[in-house]
Amino acid sequence: MDKLVIEGGVPLSGTIRIHGAKNAALPILAASILADGAVTIRNVPRLLDIQVMLDILQDLGCRTAFRGGTVTVDGSGASSSHVPESLMRRMRSSVFLMGPLLARFGEVQVYQPGGCAIGERKIDLHLRGLEALGANIEATGNRIVCRSGRLRGAEIILDFPSVGATENIMMAAVLAEGRTTIVGAAREPEIQDLQRFLNEMGAIVRGAGTDTIVIEGVSSLSGCDFEVIPDRIVTGTVMVAAAATKGEVTLTGAQPGHLTSLIHVLRRAGVQIQVENDIMKVRATDRPRAVPRVVTSPYPAFPTDLQAQMMILLALADGVSVIKETIFEGRFKHAEELCRMGADIRLDLNTAFIRGVPRLYGTTVEATDLRAGAALVIAGLAAEGRTVIEQVHHIDRGYDRIEDMFSRLGGRIARHQETDKANIAALR
CATH class of the missing domain: 3.65.10.10 (Enolpyruvate transferase domain)
Incomplete structure (x- = not known):
């Protein structure tokens, strides 16, 4: 040790x-699975959490490479929406995959995430947001399964400005049908960076950095080249x-x-x-x-x-x-x-x-x-x-x-x- x-x-x-910012890179890596082509993400720190996220993406069928602070992710071969429990236990940020996997596959299976023991950190705001977009949620023990057809835009009001919930809803909503409005959104710079990344891929997102974020759903997203804050x-x-x-x-x-x-x-x-x-x-x-x-x-x-x-x-x-x-x-x-x-x-x-x-x-x-x-x-x-x-x-x-x-x-x-x-x- x-x-x-x-x-x-x-x-x-x-x-x-x-x-580069870990808390910006992790949701951006999760969002990369939404693209039809490969994405290049620069200024990515070489951290344990980053490696766990890349391991999860590879397990889902993505091809990844990490060289000199630059990550490439090609999700075209992704075939699974089941995030292994063993990997989720290693990192709380694995919960970021719920939104993009649900948007892409219409189904996602995850487990209660791990991470630092710094107190209770429920994911109920994540689940309520996805449910508002049309997901059906089944929770058994620590296993969570979300299913939907194409997601539909909605107005979602957050009781607390949760960073993770805001980002998960953003990633799910970019491929939903119609407009999604997040009221009471978190305002962190990492959320603003995620908005920039999604828009570089062809999404239509505005308002990050304020307490109201508006997303106009699109039918598909493409690859891009992006640098993390x-x-x-x-x-x-x-x-x-x-x-x-x-x-x-x-x-x-x-x-x-x-x-x-x-x-x-x-x-x-x-x-x-x-x-x-x-x-x-x-x-x-x-x-x-x-x-x-x-x-x-x-x-x-x-x-x-x-x-x-x-x-x-x-x-x-x-x-x-x-x-x-x-x-x-x-x-x-x-x-x-x-x-x-x-x-x-x-x-x-x-x-x-x-x-x-x-x-x-x-x-x-x-x-x-x-x-x-x-x-x-x-x-x-x-x-x-x-x-x-x-x-x-x-x-x-x-x-x-x-x-x-x-x-x-x-x-x-x-x-x-x-x-x-x-x-x-x-x-x-």
Whole structure:
């Protein structure tokens, strides 16, 4: 089992280019099965979740190739609409295949998806949306079967701006007969990217980025060549790491407009941020200031996927900060691990009260989920002494070799297996 070993206390410094967005690439890969021809998708990160999605597409009969950040998918030979349970258990985002498979084959069989254990994440909004388009749904145990003739457009009102449900409905509706309107849609940049991809294939979708999306159904879609947006969560992770280590880092290939809420909170904490087109410079020389209140909420508010990382910075801040998590009820598991490193954090249901300490100390911790793992990497980089992070496979789901990324910025971090002593010795 891989581990990360970090010798902390070194300010990050240098320039790094941000890789493509996992949360944009996954639904785009799922949507590729809608095309009559091959699609080419560029700027795709090499991540565990991406590989699982490609494995699923291959199991369905698609031909795929992944070289140098570019994926090609030819779904012309796809013959199955049954997503294997073993693959669905490996990744929650496999649920994105429900909409496109139903639209293409008139039937799809899936299972309750896996993924990070960060609280209850029902797919009822996905199912209600597909049902509104004309699907008949049968659920037995953890198996879900959806069947339909040609789907028909409808007005669908979401009780909550679910990103996954919005995207699944979009992908199903592009081949439905007539107009579909999604009211209360999620507004994330990844949804806007999916709209761009669908329209490149010949769909007619408008409104992504607002709370109302309108889709005019078409009879078929064709292949295209497309580039995925940069990953805003990876961008934010590097920004927080630069601040927590009192470093100076330049990020290129970013989209600052996708991170206005994070930039605002970091500046309140005393972090210097310069923005110019797709370049951001992050600099922190002093101990951060406490931020009285940070609340996670759907985009464009502060993202739940950066809550754990922000907690690291506030754990080192001067004063008391409060973080309220409103998206997932199980997303404070990293707090216990952080307290083992010397942090002073008290939890009350979905609220964390953080009294900043002058420093953290390295120890052995466990990545309980993807973003918690990334946060512990930041903690290790900022802490005094050695930090060992176990269960690294969670981190690999969303970061393309996180140790290489931070090593390029001067971080003393290496990956090794239980029997690999050379990497540990190299850090001494």
